[in-house]
Amino acid sequence: MPEIIPSDNVGIVTPQRHHFTTALALDCGRVLPQYELVYETYGTLNKARSNAILICHALSGDHHAAGYHHAEDRKAGWWDNCIGPNKPIDTQRFFVVSLNNLGGCRGSTGPISLNPETQRPYGPDFPIITVRDWVHSQAQLGALLGIEQWAAVIGGSLGGMQALQWAMTYPDKLRHCIAIASAPKLSTQNIAFNEVARQAIMTDPNFHEGRYYDYQVIPKQGLMLARMLGHITYLSEDAMRAKFGRELREGKLNFSFDVDFQIESYLRYQGRSFVDRFDANTYLLMTKALDYFDPASEYDHNLSAALAIAQAKFLVISFTSDWRFSSERSKEIVKALLDARKKVTYLDIKADDGHDAFLMPIPLYFSALKAYLKTVADESDEITH
């Protein structure tokens, strides 16, 4: 944490936890009789309870979206550049809620949690969670906080899918749906990448069919490989070249399989540090949730029909260099919304950062988000029921 907290930072935040005892029926057919969600909030809920924003996280995200946990905290929350006073998601005007999704490994009930029936970690017995299951659990969290209708539900990537699902599952419970760098379903290529990542984890000798907690080991190599592969797909070729080029780490070739190039060193570092903070079973679950998301499939593969029920206004944003969730995928969402005559605004932001762009403070992107959210905040102020 910097010595003096900048005026546009939410400062020190404390995660909260709630134990839900209402059973949650899941898409897979199983029921979670009880579960916990960990969440953080920033800003103040107004009297009319009309200024709440839900932040949905992507694959490896969690509830810690902004601010610092303590004075020695080195890094701020994952979307700190976007959430705070006078930032696009302005905490002077909005009450922002961010949670760790079910199945996560940062406090919400997931594979590392104790299964109350066996008193052992769930591990591979944890049910496969879908985007819709998340939305149902998030609705419970909204109810707990006294939020009848979100001013906006916002997410990037897998988070954008949750925002879209919100608009379809609870049409009257959100006024705006903001889906950034997202897609109406994964492409075959995307599913293929996810499968390679999962295979890397599941074939690690330390995986033990997901029961690695019992052996007090973790499938480090597999998780690391999965993350390295992920990282390659999140960056664009240009961004990678600009950042690393073919630069050599020691200024010479070593004629060995150790690290020669900077990019190798970077990927290994990213992979290794991921192992320290993320659970392999959660990674498997999250990638499955991604693969399964396909709301149009229940409507004869007509996305417009799937979205017809939505009442929210939509903001869809994509990035030109994102090939993992390309602009074309966002345009599919936009076309479906246009066909359904929904209120939608779409921007395709020029950016070199690939899929990661949705986390970057790209000026035009943030200006657009800020302008849009200002109208949302004004609208929230007008509601005084």
Next chain:
Amino acid sequence: MKLRTDLALLSDWIKPHSHVLDLGCGDGTLLAHLRDTRSVSGYGVDIDENKLIRCIEAGIYVIHSDLNKGLSQFSDKSFDNVILTQTLQALKRPDLLLLEMMRVGEEAIVTFPNFGHWACRFDIFFRGQMPLSRALPNEWYRTENIHLCTLKDFEQLCQTLNINIMQRAIVDTGHRSTALMRLLPNLMGEIAIYRLRLMPKVNA
């Protein structure tokens, strides 16, 4: 705020509560005007991000897109009206976009600066130079207008494309339409405004 000449005029041609697509919508002035005065719904389309942000600020729904790439994100006959103001002459293939407009809308409204206006002819004929006027303010090397046309050219194109001209208004940049303009539109008109409809297909 005073609405630009051609925009004020074409607004009268749009029925209340219509669903409208405004191509090259800029800062959304026309759509905001139509929304506020005629309860019109719809979207703007533009390529300039900064203009899109102005639209967002004005509460206008906009789609970021390059008109030179067509209107593939819009379905057939999904709009009552498709509007293209002062943009036709800046397109790579105006004819292709016109056809796209007729595909997605029941009707289209197009406005453009008339290159047949006497001042343009005067500049070319006597000065031997590309015209500069209120309607065409930039020099040839930095103008966005790459496909300038006269009323006659445009009307010929419509005929070729099987497009019916339902209505035409010829004005100067000050919103005026004089008797002389009505008498000699191609010579006296600075800005042309057309209401278009695709001709019904006749089965032989």
